[in-house]
Amino acid sequence: MAQKSTPAPRRMPRQDRSRAMVDRILDAGQEMLIAHGYDGASTNRIAAAAGISPGSLYQYFPNKDAIAAAVIDRYSDQLSARVAARVSERLDQPAPHYVRESIAALLDALDVHPDFLRAVMEQTPRLGSGSKLLAFEQRIGELTVAYLTINKGVVRPDATFETAAWMLVRMVEHLCVRYILDQPAIDRDTFIDEITVMALNYLRPWPTPPEDCFP
Amino acid sequence: MAQKSTPAPRRMPRQDRSRAMVDRILDAGQEMLIAHGYDGASTNRIAAAAGISPGSLYQYFPNKDAIAAAVIDRYSDQLSARVAARVSERLDQPAPHYVRESIAALLDALDVHPDFLRAVMEQTPRLGSGSKLLAFEQRIGELTVAYLTINKGVVRPDATFETAAWMLVRMVEHLCVRYILDQPAIDRDTFIDEITVMALNYLRPWPTPPEDCFP
Amino acid sequence: MAQKSTPAPRRMPRQDRSRAMVDRILDAGQEMLIAHGYDGASTNRIAAAAGISPGSLYQYFPNKDAIAAAVIDRYSDQLSARVAARVSERLDQPAPHYVRESIAALLDALDVHPDFLRAVMEQTPRLGSGSKLLAFEQRIGELTVAYLTINKGVVRPDATFETAAWMLVRMVEHLCVRYILDQPAIDRDTFIDEITVMALNYLRPWPTPPEDCFP
Amino acid sequence: MAQKSTPAPRRMPRQDRSRAMVDRILDAGQEMLIAHGYDGASTNRIAAAAGISPGSLYQYFPNKDAIAAAVIDRYSDQLSARVAARVSERLDQPAPHYVRESIAALLDALDVHPDFLRAVMEQTPRLGSGSKLLAFEQRIGELTVAYLTINKGVVRPDATFETAAWMLVRMVEHLCVRYILDQPAIDRDTFIDEITVMALNYLRPWPTPPEDCFP
DNA sequence: CATGAATGAGCTTTCATTCAT
DNA sequence: CATGAATGAAAGCTCATTCAT
Known part of the structure; x- marks a missing residue:
């Protein structure tokens, strides 16, 4: 009767998008860890490999170590x-x-x-x-x-x-x-x-x- | 007996001096590795702990990794x-x-x-x-x-x-x-x-x- | 008397709402200025303290300096x-x-x-x-x-x-x-x-x- | 009689060289402070204005604030x-x-x-x-x-x-x-x-x- | 050989600002 | 209008290494 109060479900609701992003970062982190070792896996490299900007990493992880730990x-x-x-x-x-x-x-x-x-x-x-x-x-x-x-x-x-x-x-x-x-x-x-x-x-x-x- | 031109016989010939120096560096490296971990054990710190200049490290080791490996x-x-x-x-x-x-x-x-x-x-x-x-x-x-x-x-x-x-x-x-x-x-x-x-x-x-x- | 399409007369017409919002932002800005100094008073912090999104700040102020000036x-x-x-x-x-x-x-x-x-x-x-x-x-x-x-x-x-x-x-x-x-x-x-x-x-x-x- | 134990005085002994360097940095810092304000006076800019590398700043000052304070x-x-x-x-x-x-x-x-x-x-x-x-x-x-x-x-x-x-x-x-x-x-x-x-x-x-x- | 000042690339991280939703 | 994820330039700073003295 009344309109749906919740908007039409998007293909990618916030939480899923976020999870996908985290996964991309973890994939990239894993790659860089393999390719360059811990020291060589710089946050810039990880961001680049994930196809995002360096700043975006920090919306999902508080620092580099947290990325490595999550990987x-x-x-x-x-x-x-x-x-x-x-x-x-x-x-x-x-x-x-x-x-x-x-x-x-x-x-x-x-x-x-x-x-x-x-x-x-x-x-x-x-x-x-x-x-x-x-x-x-x-x-x-x-x-x-x-x-x-x-x-x-x-x-x-x-x-x-x-x-x-x-x-x-x-x-x-x-x-x-x-x-x-x-x-x-x-x-x-x-x-x-x-x-x-x-x-x-x-x-x-x-x-x-x-x-x-x-x- | 002793020659005149050389004031006194060195207690430490070249090779021994060198070996002693290497040992001091290794001691310092070991200390720094313990105290600061690999990343924190900078060559400057190692040199300081060994009581020598950063440049002198490279007389005895080609690079930082070689020091760690030797330690x-x-x-x-x-x-x-x-x-x-x-x-x-x-x-x-x-x-x-x-x-x-x-x-x-x-x-x-x-x-x-x-x-x-x-x-x-x-x-x-x-x-x-x-x-x-x-x-x-x-x-x-x-x-x-x-x-x-x-x-x-x-x-x-x-x-x-x-x-x-x-x-x-x-x-x-x-x-x-x-x-x-x-x-x-x-x-x-x-x-x-x-x-x-x-x-x-x-x-x-x-x-x-x-x-x-x-x- | 009241029109039908608008459910109820808003207590706060546009301009007043806007003024109230500006005040909340200024309060937040003042707080952050006190707590963190000018450099530490980031727009994100101000937005958070005002309970709004970073983007909304820019609906009311053209940039950070304008906020500080207004405060x-x-x-x-x-x-x-x-x-x-x-x-x-x-x-x-x-x-x-x-x-x-x-x-x-x-x-x-x-x-x-x-x-x-x-x-x-x-x-x-x-x-x-x-x-x-x-x-x-x-x-x-x-x-x-x-x-x-x-x-x-x-x-x-x-x-x-x-x-x-x-x-x-x-x-x-x-x-x-x-x-x-x-x-x-x-x-x-x-x-x-x-x-x-x-x-x-x-x-x-x-x-x-x-x-x-x-x- | 005995040879001078202190080596021949160089044109620029260590201490003077150091003092001159500090002065160049302070000059550069002052310039940048004038030209760009405190926030705009980045360490990189100061180093560039002083004609030295960013890293060299830190041999004379522990951080940016110390430079400003010294200026x-x-x-x-x-x-x-x-x-x-x-x-x-x-x-x-x-x-x-x-x-x-x-x-x-x-x-x-x-x-x-x-x-x-x-x-x-x-x-x-x-x-x-x-x-x-x-x-x-x-x-x-x-x-x-x-x-x-x-x-x-x-x-x-x-x-x-x-x-x-x-x-x-x-x-x-x-x-x-x-x-x-x-x-x-x-x-x-x-x-x-x-x-x-x-x-x-x-x-x-x-x-x-x-x-x-x-x- | 020893020195240590100088280097400079590169690091991690921040943040004012934008824009698709 | 509101949102907040995304941006990306730039910040402060470190450090392995070199080289003129």
Whole structure:
């Protein structure tokens, strides 16, 4: 009856436009980080790569570091999502397969943008400690604790779950990262096998000492 | 005896003077890296901290990156030496003790300058890839291969030594670094125990099937 | 009576709305000038403080300087009004009392917004020379000329009224401003007494030589 | 006997070179302040006007404000010196002549760079309060107190010297400044006469009220 | 060899102003 | 009229590097 009080919906309402702009900036930031490293990724270059003026950057981010942090945060979210997507599909698989799959998922996720991974790991100073990368580690750690708690039957009884999770998460993460960045002469499947073994054996309850066996 | 034209024999011949100068610069560089991070460690600051003029830096190093690289190289050498010193004392110990000791040695060595470790790991871009840190990893890797070869009896037969060494070295190194930088709520001895377990179990041969034991 | 198409008579016709808007902007401008000085009083800040968009400022003022000028003009008008109000009440008082009161009125008027007075005097460049502050001086000057003309009997005969007025006005104004801004260790009443003396004595005729008195 | 330990004096030893450079910068800063006002006197412009690179400015001054402050300080010193030079020549003159001469000296000193005086007074925000301009006022104030103390015989007995000096100094200074900046239609000599009268009459001990004379 | 003043490109960031919506 | 995103020139300042002394 009365006219619509809200104007006709535009193709791009404010919030979407803003989100698109932020994304363009983050894309540009990521590009520049890859191409020039953190120091070389000047705000002017980022603005140019995003096709906007230098001043416009500052309508979306308070300073350069915030851009870099947001780029890394977005990357963390992508990592997180990619890993979660694949892992959640195999929740029903037996434990060792599940572990192997998780590691494979992480490795593949990291391998989507190896050049950016390198830029982040080797060129970018650790900015505000509240990055989502740490949250990612944290979250994986908690999942690991949960996993260990559920499977406590196959874990050696003297292990502290928190400690074990802390070690496992960082071990797996770092080896996967280094595998991609350093490209050692190790076959991909072999590598995944080995890292799976390292993870599983770490907490494996070993049978009573062999010397009992051969007295 | 002393020649007449030269007033007195210099305590420091050219090469030694030069070496001493380089060391002062490296000390200054290390200080500035710790105090201000890579970006904040300007050549002017380094020169001032070394008590020389900015121009003189370039008599000893071609550019800023070379200074940082040299600082890190020297640190790698110190690490290397500290670890080697302690490890070589226990060459005769039984394998598990030896491994544990090596890990403890590394952890202690990294803990000598935790602030510099943080500066290098979190603030300093990876410079020329020829750093001695990689050489350190390389060397430890070779030692590990040797160790595995010697102890091949207690290693699961399907393992490739090179692969295993690559994984072990990076795992141990990274976990030790993160332990120092992140200070997780894990007791130091416990941590060393756990990392030792992870290393040893990784290659531990799954005992011949239990049914062999109880025929 | 009321037309049908317009839902209800607006309380505020166009011109009044506009005037109200201008006042809000001037309030905001004054605030920002006080809080941040001229350079720190950015148009964005003023717009925000006025609760409008940056673009809307330019509906009412052609540029930033015009805002500052208008703020100062309004202040001049307020000063003017405050002084005039008090002075006009005492037009019947004897001359010295009248002068004293005028000075006191000015001092009080300046002391209503000492922080803004400081911002204007110490932080704000002199903008377009047509400011009302000069008009204020001009007007007071004319009043002074009139006053002198009326009281020419007690003024030394060699004085040019225009010159005397020019000097008196600037002297009184500046000393009052400095008194407020610098807060010297002078009692307020004493200060007013002194400035009154300075003004009155300036034009006081040197009495006919004493020897005329005692013949 | 022994060789001179200090090397042969160069045409321009370090300190002199430095002083010359500082002077060039101050000249350039003064020019730019005059030509473009404080806001328009950018560091780049100053550097260009001084014929040096922008970076070189910062070897002599920590920031833009320091340059402006130094320019004003130097000007204050020049003012101070010019006034002092002329005043000290007439120390033996009778009081009223001495006062008149001092005022004339100040007026002439201010009139040497009227454009810069305008730039300072109308365009430049008050920077660090410790400027030499205030010291100049302070110093003149103290001299005035001394003068009044010496001549206390011809000063009305109820005057506080500190208060009187505060008022006199600011009155004289401001009127002279305004005279130069506003160029009122007042003859220079007349102006000096008037200001002298204002100063002298302010403290003049007036004879017993005239009404005693004509009962 | 040592010096340190000088360089100058380039950095991050601001802000008065405009204009499509 | 109001909006506020976008602009882009320009600001203040830094710093790795050079070179005349």
